[in-house]
Amino acid sequence: MKEKVLLGLSGGVDSAVAAIELKKAGYDVTCAFMRNWDALANNDILGNPTIGDEVCPQEADYMDALEVAKKLDLECLRVDFVKEYWDHVFVSFLDEYKKGRTPNPDILCNKYVKFDAFLKYAQDLGFDYVATGHYARVEHGKNESLLLRGSDSNKDQTYFLCQISKEALRKTLFPIGHLLKPQVRQIALDVGLGVAKKKDSTGICFIGERNFREFLKNYLPAKEGDIVDINTLKKVGRHQGVLYYTIGQRRGMGIGGDHGPYFVVGKDVEANILYVSCENDSEWLLSDSCIVSGVNWLMHEKPAHEMICTAKFRYRQKDNDVKIRFIDENNVFVTIDPTVSAVTPGQEAVFYQGEICLGGGVIEDVFYHGKSLDERIREGVKR
Numbered sequence: 001m002k003e004k005v006l007l008g009l010s011g012g013v014d015s016a017v018a019a020i021e022l023k024k025a026g027y028d029v030t031c032a033f034m035r036n037w038d039a040l041a042n043n044d045i046l047g048n049p050t051i052g053d054e055v056c057p058q059e060a061d062y063m064d065a066l067e068v069a070k071k072l073d074l075e076c077l078r079v080d081f082v083k084e085y086w087d088h089v090f091v092s093f094l095d096e097y098k099k100g101r102t103p104n105p106d107i108l109c110n111k112y113v114k115f116d117a118f119l120k121y122a123q124d125l126g127f128d129y130v131a132t133g134h135y136a137r138v139e140h141g142k143n144e145s146l147l148l149r150g151s152d153s154n155k156d157q158t159y160f161l162c163q164i165s166k167e168a169l170r171k172t173l174f175p176i177g178h179l180l181k182p183q184v185r186q187i188a189l190d191v192g193l194g195v196a197k198k199k200d201s202t203g204i205c206f207i208g209e210r211n212f213r214e215f216l217k218n219y220l221p222a223k224e225g226d227i228v229d230i231n232t233l234k235k236v237g238r239h240q241g242v243l244y245y246t247i248g249q250r251r252g253m254g255i256g257g258d259h260g261p262y263f264v265v266g267k268d269v270e271a272n273i274l275y276v277s278c279e280n281d282s283e284w285l286l287s288d289s290c291i292v293s294g295v296n297w298l299m300h301e302k303p304a305h306e307m308i309c310t311a312k313f314r315y316r317q318k319d320n321d322v323k324i325r326f327i328d329e330n331n332v333f334v335t336i337d338p339t340v341s342a343v344t345p346g347q348e349a350v351f352y353q354g355e356i357c358l359g360g361g362v363i364e365d366v367f368y369h370g371k372s373l374d375e376r377i378r379e380g381v382k383r
Contacts, residue, residue, distance in 0.1 A: 002028040006122040011061030014133030021175035032077040036085040036206040047214030088112035100269040101346025109205040111163040137177035147357040162350040162360030225272035248342030266377040287343040287366040295361035
């Protein structure tokens with residue numbers, strides 16, 4: 001009997017071509033469209049450019065998914081994970097912002113929705129695998145499955161998949177991971193799919209494009225405060241809410257100066273102060289080590305000693321040479337050489353060995369010459 005696969009069909013070109021590739025490979029394919037966000041129920045008003053549209057973007061995507069399934073002669077189910085997304089993704093997202101950190105909702109969405117709730121849904125229906133249109137590859141061996149970078153280095157999405165469990169990876173297929181994006185679009189054109197030239201989705205996972213600062217105001221009320229130059233301790237402007245800014249951010253602060261553009265170097269959430277520096281003082285952003293928590297290790301065994309590998313501290317960043325050492329079961333100390341700029345607490349550190357994605361975790365604290373950024377900021381304020 002053919003192995004049964006439930007494919008997450010989003011209404012975009014990538015998942016559409018994933019369906020084509022699965023059929024070519026001989027799988028018994030069923031599609032499912034996931035609805036994970038309800039703008040009105042979730043008070044998604046401010047910053048939402050589509051709130052007045054007659055047809056919301058999710059419904060338009062659903063109609064596109066139905067057209068793809070019809071063209072390919074496949075069944076398309078519809079499943080609702082709005083509650084799961086809110087409880088496990090969005091609440092965590094907001095909690096991190098309240099702490100002054102910068103989380104990655106796409107990673108949380110993959111961990112808790114696409115490769116947890118959706119996988120359980122598929123297994124309950126008797127499917128052998130789930131599949132998505134991610135640009136990643138998986139190599140299923142006898143004892144473990146390896147998560148490999150997508151062949152298209154410009155589209156590789158293993159960074160966002162680093163937190164899915166080893167058990168979920170064993171039950172997952174990535175049908176387009178061996179393809180380049182232009183090839184994906186050409187396959188869709190050759191089959192005559194209307195989504196072949198559809199624009200790639202951007203913005204927050206399952207929420208879409210938003211004026212991000214305005215969007216956050218729906219859930220985290222704005223509280224203005226001072227912007228302080230860490231070098232002179234002089235006030236150089238007013239911020240709209242310290243939670244809305246990211247370490248390393250250079251735009252959107254409404255300040256300038258003779259020394260060149262300012263960038264964010266630190267945040268004091270309790271005092272509601274945003275600390276900035278001029279571009280020629282970039283040492284404030286440098287890190288030579290960090291602690292990464294909640295590490296999801298995808299390999300069979302964790303290294304018993306220090307391990308040399310590479311890491312990405314944000315998506316699309318080049319690989320950085322690092323040494324990692326497990327402090328305990330779930331936390332890793334990372335030594336970075338040479339130093340890297342704007343390694344940001346709350347974001348994800350993802351580790352690689354060549355083509356293999358080893359796993360990743362949340363950046364808890366960053367250090368430079370043995371001192372954390374918070375310590376350096378406090379010392380700078382007290383001087």
